[in-house]
Amino acid sequence: MAVCIMVIVKENYPFYVRSIPVENELKFHSVVHTSLDLVDEKISAMGKALVDQRGLCPGLLYPTEDYKVYGYVTNSKVKFVTLVDSSNTAHRDNEICSMFWKLHNSYTDVTCNPFPNPGDRIRPRVFDNMVTSLMTQVC
């Protein structure tokens, strides 16, 4: 089950964080931050050949003892990173990627709102709901 989902903008700070056991958020922050380098690495390694119409899905970035970190990059260099519980090994890359695609779709819906939303990202409830459903469903 996805334990944490983060949306990181181009400037490499988290735009949206959602984690299920909320108290571990700080730990997730540091894990995700360190995994950003991996994302960059993989992207530069993959080059332009694999640019999917739906975005780059490097997939599994890094398995730690507790979690597996998956990453995804959009065209506008917005990264989605998710931590999945290691106990659930039945996931395949495709599932993760499809989850990311859904995330991407609802993220674009959110960005269509022309009114600037400086810091507070919790307002788009649709996005929120979708994220919650994703997180619980991916188990």
Place this chain on the structure above:
Amino acid sequence: MEAAAGGGCGSGPPLLSESEQQCYSELFARCAGAASGGPGPGHPETSRVASGAATAAAGPVADLFRASQLPAETLHQITELCGAKRVGYFGPTQFYVALKLIAAVQSGLPVRIESIKCELPLPRFMMSKNDGEMRFGNPAELHGSKVQIPYLTTEKNSFKRTDDEEKQETQSPTMSPFASPPSSPPHYQRVPLSHGYSKLRSSTEQMHPVPYEGRQPLVQPEGPSSGGPGTKPLRHQASLIRSFSVERELQDNSSSYPDEPWRITEEQREYYVNQFRSLQPDPSSFISGSVAKNFFTKSKLSIPELSYIWELSDADCDGALTLPEFCAAFHLIVARKNGYPLPEGLPPTLQPEYLQAAFPKPKWDCALFDSYSESMPTNQQARDLNRMEKTSVKDMADFPVPTQDVTGDDKQALKSTLNEAVPKDVPEDPATKSGLLPPPPALPPRPCPSQSEQVSEAELPSQLNRAPSQAAESSPAKKDVPHSQPPSKPIRRKFRPENQSAESQEPSTTISGPASGASVKPHPTVQKQSSKQKKAIQTAIRKNKEANAVLARLNSELQQQLKEVHQERIALENQLEQLRPVTVL
């Protein structure tokens, strides 16, 4: 049903007695019904109240609390204690706890959670019944006056008036449930409650004007900031919005949808369509996000609220608003400005399909609105939006009609001052003579700057001045025309100070000859001239003052616009930051 509702939150506030349960759930239904239009006309037996998804809106709840006549500080404490601040809304639990606290405070207990643990009398049914009665009495009030102070006083009056008789009724029912809950006291109780129900049912029909009315104090104080003319159309608009809400009630009573505040009336629909056309001439295409953003930002709602409204109304999430989406968004903004809290989801009456079905696309060729939209360019709209008028169409339609006439006159008058057209003085002179003033002593050549001001005012884009000058003109409308004339005379005097007596008199005598015919003699010319001068100076002073007022208003409006432009600029810069060209990682 109500017992279920009460029982559902029985774990929160301890042991609501049956009477309390009924009373509270009735109040809650009313407050929730006001906001989300859930349980129809106040009928408490619908399941929607007990579904727990209903929340009481802050507006009616605040009204209710205020009706309990507790000081504001106490109400704040109560709100905090009951947890509404914490969760951000008045759910059933919070509402019931708040009501119990109110009862406690009214019984003289301190505002603490422990207070509600003891047996309490009901929180003064006067709060509920008088509330219903007050609200019932208010719409009658509404149709008449335009001031909101009577609202508060009538509230208190009705409160006091019915207080005594209500107390008699309520004292006995309150005692009996505490003793034991046999079936007879509930019946007995139900008598006053059903009395309250019938009142409620009829009053909730009319209840919606109340939140509008109650919100007028919020809406109105922003009016004076735009100056005198602002308040005039604002009050006009206030009454019209109220009339809208009443019309809406009447319409909704026949409809199947209980969401009264979210239904768009015909006039509103036309107004929205008109605004859409002003932004985007083709009615079947979109308004882009940035255009819509500029437009809605002028409504001065906060940005999170606007983004929330956008989120609700842009159903297909494409970053652009089609006409039904635009109407929905506009309607939500109007509702929000009138104090309605925003709904959780798009109400069914605002869904695009519904809007498209209910109001077919035509009416583009409504001649009135064509002329209206032509005569009101965007900056004028900006000005009107600044005044926060998502006003009625009638109000807007009023604008072109009188102003065109008046500005026509005004321009004509001013042009005549420029040219010093002689024939203009003819109708003018007797007017000044009739507009008699006690002759002031001094005789400075001041009128000259006033005339130049007038001229410059006329030269300003007429639209810019139309709104401020509309009120300026509508009140002293009659006087403007004559008053524009006197500057000509003092100017002539200024140019020829020595020959004042002869030369200014000559034209005026030749002019006033056919008109008055009494002032031709050179002998009384001196006296007459001084009195004329004084009159002229008085009128010039008045004109100056008016010009000052107009310019001051103009100034304040421009200041506001400047502020907004600044804000827009900041927002744009933010966006630019975010949207810097996408570079490689």
